[in-house]
Amino acid sequence: xxxxVVVFPGSNCDRDTVYVLQKILKQETVVxxxxxxxxxxxxxxxxxxxxxxxxxxxxxxxARFSPIMESVIEFANKGGFVFxxxxxxxxxxxxxxxxxxxxxxETRKFICRNIYIRAxxxxxxxTNLIQPNKALKIPIAHGEGNxxxxxxxxxxxxxxxxxxxxxxxxxxxxxxxxxxxGAIDNIAGICNDTFNVFGLMPHPERASDxxxxxxxxxGVFDSILKWDNKFATI
Amino acid sequence: MKFTAEINVMPLKALLDPQGKxxxxxxxxxxxxxxxxxxIGKHVTLVVDAPTSESANEKVNVACKKLLSNPIIEGYxxxxxxxxx
Numbered sequence: 001x002x003x004x005v006v007v008f009p010g011s012n013c014d015r016d017t018v019y020v021l022q023k024i025l026k027q028e029t030v031v032x033x034x035x036x037x038x039x040x041x042x043x044x045x046x047x048x049x050x051x052x053x054x055x056x057x058x059x060x061x062x063a064r065f066s067p068i069m070e071s072v073i074e075f076a077n078k079g080g081f082v083f084x085x086x087x088x089x090x091x092x093x094x095x096x097x098x099x100x101x102x103x104x105x106e107t108r109k110f111i112c113r114n115i116y117i118r119a120x121x122x123x124x125x126x127t128n129l130i131q132p133n134k135a136l137k138i139p140i141a142h143g144e145g146n147x148x149x150x151x152x153x154x155x156x157x158x159x160x161x162x163x164x165x166x167x168x169x170x171x172x173x174x175x176x177x178x179x180x181x182g183a184i185d186n187i188a189g190i191c192n193d194t195f196n197v198f199g200l201m202p203h204p205e206r207a208s209d210x211x212x213x214x215x216x217x218x219g220v221f222d223s224i225l226k227w228d229n230k231f232a233t234i
Numbered sequence: 235m236k237f238t239a240e241i242n243v244m245p246l247k248a249l250l251d252p253q254g255k256x257x258x259x260x261x262x263x264x265x266x267x268x269x270x271x272x273x274i275g276k277h278v279t280l281v282v283d284a285p286t287s288e289s290a291n292e293k294v295n296v297a298c299k300k301l302l303s304n305p306i307i308e309g310y311x312x313x314x315x316x317x318x319x
Contacts, residue, residue: 058304061304093306101304101306106250148306182250
């Protein structure tokens with residue numbers, strides 16, 4: 001599977017993501033510059049974390065109009081896989097590829113620490129290998145991760161099982177205390193209604209190398225590879 | 235003809251505005267408990283070159299809808315006037 005990791009000015013998780021894909025998962029991975037339009041025949045595009053364009057105006061608002069994003073939007077609309085992590089999630093919401101928006105954290109603080117999330121739908125390209133009811137310890141690092149959507153949008157997300165991850169405590173219980181940023185319904189990650197565009201605020205790429213003492217994020221990437229094989233063999 | 239637009243982008247009333255809430259709180263510390271309900275948005279000015287004010291109005295609306303505001307979380311309003319030299 002060929003992965004492309006987009007680099008905007010201000011991206012800062014691009015190298016971590018490339019490291020995990022290349023060194024840990026041994027996948028062909030290229031870096032895609034924001035000024036380019038060529039997706040280089042990648043099968044899976046990742047928009048990494050960071051502060052694209054300094055987060056000016058709103059997080060992700062300016063990145064959404066960069067040349068590479070025109071190609072990413074076209075790719076996604078044709079069914080191509082696109083995964084936004086943290087700032088990447090914000091870019092995808094701004095681009096209209098994912099519903100809803102990410103507001104300032106309720107506490108107004110930038111939060112950088114480990115939290116727990118639990119997968120909610122196990123039949124998707126980024127969750128299929130994650131154990132049910134297991135709380136995954138994954139770092140977050142964001143100031144604007146407070147996911148919001150209006151009532152109708154939220155209902156659609158629930159009906160279609162598009163809510164993929166929710167914040168929980170270390171035992172997997174969804175509680176108000178375990179919600180770090182005020183996100184509605186403890187939502188940490190969602191996908192679009194055709195299950196090819198994904199957004200996640202926590203950073204699985206920072207928890208995928210056993211040498212760093214936490215590989216709870218590995219399941220997300222392993223799921224992608226398994227999903228790809230599933231289709232490759234049909 | 236050049237026009238100046240003065241644009242205000244504000245968080246929707248239904249949403250919690252943590253920035254405004256924090257500033258509201260500090261009004262008390264300032265000895266101004268009479269001041270409440272602070273909400274904080276953005277003020278944007280720009281110059282638009284257009285043949286008529288209707289056309290300028292249209293362009294500013296597009297800029298507001300597509301980039302300067304996110305309609306899911308923010309509303310906007312603006313005034314337009316001929317640019318002073």
